[in-house]
Amino acid sequence: MSITKRLKAVGPGAMVAAAFIGPGTVTTASVTGAEFGYALLWTMVFSIGATIVLQEMSARLGLVSGEGLGEALRERFDNQIVEYVSIFLVVGAIGIGTAAYEAGNILGGAAGLATITGIDSTVWGVVMGLVAGLLLYTGRYKLIEKALIGLVAVMAFSFVASAILIGPDPGSIAMGFVPGIPSGSLYLITGLIGTTIVGYNLFLHASNVQERWSGPDDIGHSRIDTVLSIVAGGVITITIMVTAAAAFEPGTQISDIGRMAEQLRPIAGPYAELFFSIGIFAAGFTSATTAPLAGAWATTGALGWDSDMQSTQFRAVWGTILSVGVLSVLLGGSPVQIIVFAQVVNGILLPIVAVFLIYAMNQLDLLGEYTNGSIANALGAIVTLIVVWLGVRTLLSVAGVL
Known part of the structure; x- marks a missing residue:
């Protein structure tokens, strides 16, 4: 397949990349680079590979079964109690989780615009919410996809x-891909992996591939799209870490991304600050659009509602999630607290979703010849075990045990 055809296949996977590169990822990658330099770049290699494994399964499920992950979850259990618990987990955790991420997305994107323009971030937060709402309200998947790819x-x-402007050391970058766990870095390793492998993206991917392609014959296109998009997303995260590592002495503690963008000025001039702030805005806006979409597809699928993007029920769900994000800006919500809450929700949900996804991918009556092979199951099991470990660590950390 030519390079042109490969690029034309990019679409649903790019939306997944747009979803996981939000302000939370920018924050975590920046803090990691500032504190540990290039030492944890290897973490992103694992994160990229693990994300590809799970997202490929999710996309294959959607293309072959014609169902979203929420629908498949609701329909796979004969026991009504298990079914209701599953629905509660999807609606509660995904709905609350995407709303929490949405608040951080809008606050982060607005902060980027405020740094560029000097206009208060509250104003930009409302504007971002309105523009994202108008884009989603069109219900035109191809338009939304093109806007997010752009x-x-x-x-x-x-x-x-x-x-590039800040001038990192190539040798130090290369050494960063050699695995190692510096003292005190485990929490940030957990954070980097957790901000890349996001539970609601599995719901997003299973549904949005159906908007782009029509069935199993397009699995090849979907795989190319998934690999290219997630690798590109991972490279973006790596460049953020590299920028922070080059800008600060190892061990530097930073807590404000807007301040970090400003501190690049003495090293790389005003263009680095401008580029970094534009990047933060783009990260916030893309995630602010994809989070409500993921929440709507997950919730409507789990409840058996109409999942058409132009249906009233679908619009009501994403509208609620988007409104929570805008409201958090108006109320002056704390980005740090919101991001911590979102990580807790993701830590609880992701292991459950990953386990169910592996289960669904081995159902012959659902996928037939497209069920997981032994290699896919082994890779999925390894990723799931690590995800479970991350979830437990996240909960224990928030509880103050670790």
């Missing part, structure tokens, strides 16, 4: 340009 390209250019 913003991912802007984001990639902005962060890569920042990394």
